[in-house]
Amino acid sequence: MTARLTAVVTVGTDHHRFDRLMDWLESWQAEHPDEVAWIAQHGASRPMRGATAHDMMPRSELLDLLRTADVVITQGGPGGIMDARECGKLPIVVPRLARLDEVVDDHQIAFAEQLAARGMVVAAQTEQQLHAALDRALSDPAQFVASAEASNVAASVARLEAAVERLLVRRPSRTGRRRAASGKR
Numbered sequence: 001m002t003a004r005l006t007a008v009v010t011v012g013t014d015h016h017r018f019d020r021l022m023d024w025l026e027s028w029q030a031e032h033p034d035e036v037a038w039i040a041q042h043g044a045s046r047p048m049r050g051a052t053a054h055d056m057m058p059r060s061e062l063l064d065l066l067r068t069a070d071v072v073i074t075q076g077g078p079g080g081i082m083d084a085r086e087c088g089k090l091p092i093v094v095p096r097l098a099r100l101d102e103v104v105d106d107h108q109i110a111f112a113e114q115l116a117a118r119g120m121v122v123a124a125q126t127e128q129q130l131h132a133a134l135d136r137a138l139s140d141p142a143q144f145v146a147s148a149e150a151s152n153v154a155a156s157v158a159r160l161e162a163a164v165e166r167l168l169v170r171r172p173s174r175t176g177r178r179r180a181a182s183g184k185r
Helices: 019-031 059-068 078-086 107-117 127-139 153-168 174-182
Strands: 005-010 036-041 051-054 071-075 092-094
Touching (some): 005 059, 019 127, 107 153
Parallel strands (some): 005 036, 005 071, 071 092
């Protein structure tokens, strides 16, 4: 049987492993054998069983794969997300978790949530959410194509910059507010 879809998985170039994503994808794949042709850029993570695996690849080759894929699954870093969107894809994003030593902090969770709220990604923070997104992609891959307007890189970068700015805005500490109220420095 010929696979119905082509999926590209990319975890970026970070030195942290992201084997959890490979486990979740393999779990879904076991229930959908021969439905998807998988290509995985796995970086420091273990290769995905059943996938054409690449630890790293030139960016131009990765972009070519993203353009021709039916569905893109990526970590929650901005590079992979923006690359997928530039290639006309609405990526499925699985944020890395600090408590599992997949990343230094949990910024990818907030980032994925912000982009999902804007319809720029499909966020999957649990295995069940990832499997549901893959089921949707299998039944209707057109749901994972970004509109030409939505995939405009300059506009996406501007939206990304605004979202990151909102995430990074820091409120004064309580001590700072007390000092300001009392007029002391």
